[in-house]
Amino acid sequence: MSKLSNDLDLLGDAARARLGQTFGLQIGGKTVETPESYALTDPSTGLEFARAAEARPEDLDAAVAAARKAMDGEWKRLRPHERELRLLRLADLLEQNERELSEIETLCSGRLLSNTAGVDVRYSAHVLRYMAGWATKLEGQTMRLSVPYIPDGELRGFTFREPIGVVGAIVPWNVALGIAVWKIAPALAAGCAIVLKPAPQTPLSALRFAQLAAEAGIPAGVINIVTGSSPRLGEMLVSHPGISMVTFTGSTEIGRRIAVSAAGNFKKCSLELGGKSPVILMEDAEVEVSAQAAAWAILANHGQNCCAGSRLYVHRAIHDQVLERVVDIVAGIELSAPLLPGAQMGPVVTQAQKQRILGFIQAGITEGAALLTGGTAPEHDGCYLRPTVLAGVTSDMTPAREEIFGPVVVVAAFDSEAEALHLANDSRFGLGASVFTQDLGRVHRMTQGLEAGSVWINIHNALDVAMPFGGWKESGMGNDLGESSVLAHTRLKASVHRYG
Ligand code: NAD
Ligand code: MN
Numbered sequence: 163m164s165k166l167s168n169d170l171d172l173l174g175d176a177a178r179a180r181l182g183q184t185f186g187l188q189i190g191g192k193t194v195e196t197p198e199s200y201a202l203t204d205p206s207t208g209l210e211f212a213r214a215a216e217a218r219p220e221d222l223d224a225a226v227a228a229a230r231k232a233m234d235g236e237w238k239r240l241r242p243h244e245r246e247l248r249l250l251r252l253a254d255l256l257e258q259n260e261r262e263l264s265e266i267e268t269l270c271s272g273r274l275l276s277n278t279a280g281v282d283v284r285y286s287a288h289v290l291r292y293m294a295g296w297a298t299k300l301e302g303q304t305m306r307l308s309v310p311y312i313p314d315g316e317l318r319g320f321t322f323r324e325p326i327g328v329v330g331a332i333v334p335w336n337v338a339l340g341i342a343v344w345k346i347a348p349a350l351a352a353g354c355a356i357v358l359k360p361a362p363q364t365p366l367s368a369l370r371f372a373q374l375a376a377e378a379g380i381p382a383g384v385i386n387i388v389t390g391s392s393p394r395l396g397e398m399l400v401s402h403p404g405i406s407m408v409t410f411t412g413s414t415e416i417g418r419r420i421a422v423s424a425a426g427n428f429k430k431c432s433l434e435l436g437g438k439s440p441v442i443l444m445e446d447a448e449v450e451v452s453a454q455a456a457a458w459a460i461l462a463n464h465g466q467n468c469c470a471g472s473r474l475y476v477h478r479a480i481h482d483q484v485l486e487r488v489v490d491i492v493a494g495i496e497l498s499a500p501l502l503p504g505a506q507m508g509p510v511v512t513q514a515q516k517q518r519i520l521g522f523i524q525a526g527i528t529e530g531a532a533l534l535t536g537g538t539a540p541e542h543d544g545c546y547l548r549p550t551v552l553a554g555v556t557s558d559m560t561p562a563r564e565e566i567f568g569p570v571v572v573v574a575a576f577d578s579e580a581e582a583l584h585l586a587n588d589s590r591f592g593l594g595a596s597v598f599t600q601d602l603g604r605v606h607r608m609t610q611g612l613e614a615g616s617v618w619i620n621i622h623n624a625l626d627v628a629m630p631f632g633g634w635k636e637s638g639m640g641n642d643l644g645e646s647s648v649l650a651h652t653r654l655k656a657s658v659h660r661y662g
Contacts, residue, residue, distance in 0.1 A: 173265050185213070186215050188385070214389045250294045271511055289643070328357065331345035332410045342368045345642070348648040349651050405429060407650075409432040432640030437637050442582050459471025461549055472571055547569070550570040592637050630646050
């Protein structure tokens with residue numbers, strides 16, 4: 163057994179029992195089999211290990227109908243505190259099933275077990291608990307009114323926040339269960355029901371999550387999961403007349419299509435899209451600490467994070483020192499199967515993604531960037547490639563402009579704060595940005611100056627559930643997490659009452 167291929171004997175019983183199975187949809191609390199299925203492959207070997215159902219248009223109709231029925235029925239009758247308790251119970255169940263959930267996530271995606279356990283399971287339990295609290299905290303306003311054409315009436319106004327309706331969610335593979343929970347938890351806290359379509363590569367964790375939700379007492383039909391291998395299913399979900407809001411996380415290209423399609427019947431859209439997030443090291447940054455942070459900003463999750471620190475800008479005074487350390491750290495990373503204990507970096511998600519990443523690296527070299535480490539793939543059937551540093555990169559080069567979504571960082575030097583800001587903002591994306599400095603005045607100026615939905619100081623990619631996470635510019639509209647993500651799943655009703 164090569165160190166690069168997952169050893170399936172390492173799996174616990176629950177995950178091992180899935181090998182060779184075909185997984186149905188989860189609709190209205192039932193498992194629904196369909197005539198067609200598609201293969202799920204292990205990125206560490208390229209081999210099929212299970213299959214998932216291809217949802218048909220009638221399955222999608224059934225899922226939307228089940229969601230509507232649940233939302234207007236049992237789910238609506240529960241008091242807010244009951245919704246809260248069930249979400250809290252679901253958080254406990256997630257933690258109790260950590261091994262199974264993290265293993266199936268790793269099998270589908272090739273992500274490290276430490277990452278899927280930490281982010282998709284434990285962080286998701288944390289998100290559920292935070293969002294559970296919002297169920298009892300959705301408030302309206304009251305006011306005395308003065309309608310000019312009703313001069314003699316004593317009027318009071320009330321606003322109510324009501325659930326927006328059935329939510330259609332479409333999520334990517336890079337943090338599959340984690341992002342599914344970012345969608346499901348606020349929707350349920352607000353009293354909505356949901357139809358979620360996982361990415362084709364990673365359906366198993368969401369399917370299991372829906373079963374755990376039933377165990378937690380969440381009524382059948384509140385969470386429905388439809389799976390499929392074709393973009394058609396996502397398109398049908400977005401244009402479905404029974405869906406009131408679309409919440410999407412994925413690429414900017416698909417997000418743009420979704421916004422256009424959703425406009426057809428004025429569905430509300432929340433779009434969390436791609437990024438090309440800069441990491442800026444000022445001349446007073448501590449070299450070792452900030453070099454480590456910069457390296458892991460791109461190495462974490464194999465660079466498959468929307469806010470991966472994929473552009474590194476270093477002040478010329480420390481540029482050579484920092485670059486040497488970053489190259490050292492990146493070159494020292496060992497590739498191995500993601501189920502292996504202590505694995506540092508596993509495969510990327512698919513062969514197609516691997517080829518795409520290698521293509522971006524090649525484009526950078528052709529355009530004049532210096533390849534300092536990586537840039538190649540080991541001879542293996544898994545989707546491995548070596549983490550890569552490209553230096554001397556200018557803003558017009560392809561790998562500085564396009565989201566690579568793999569372990570590739572581009573590096574450039576700058577001479578002033580103004581130049582750093584210009585370089586950082588010279589991108590169509592605006593998701594995250596980080597600055598490493600000890601200068602308080604500079605912290606304030608740069609926090610104001612950076613065009614990004616999240617700005618981090620002396621840390622990169624710190625996402626807290628209480629903070630809104632969303633993109634500026636072509637990184638999207640709306641946000642996940644925080645209070646505003648719950649309120650986004652409500653619609654306002656204004657009610658006027660006459661007293662005398
Ligand atoms: P993708 O856009 O290729 O696919 C995302 C989802 O959309 C998948 O479920 C896919 O099946 C579905 N889809 C594909 N075509 C569709 C269509 N025409 N209509 C409706 N749905 C369709 O993205 P991906 O490759 O799965 O994920 C990587 C991307 O996600 C990167 O761009 C990354 O930056 C982004 N991302 C953003 C965030 C964020 O919070 N901003 C978080 C994670 C990932
Ligand atoms: Mn894609």
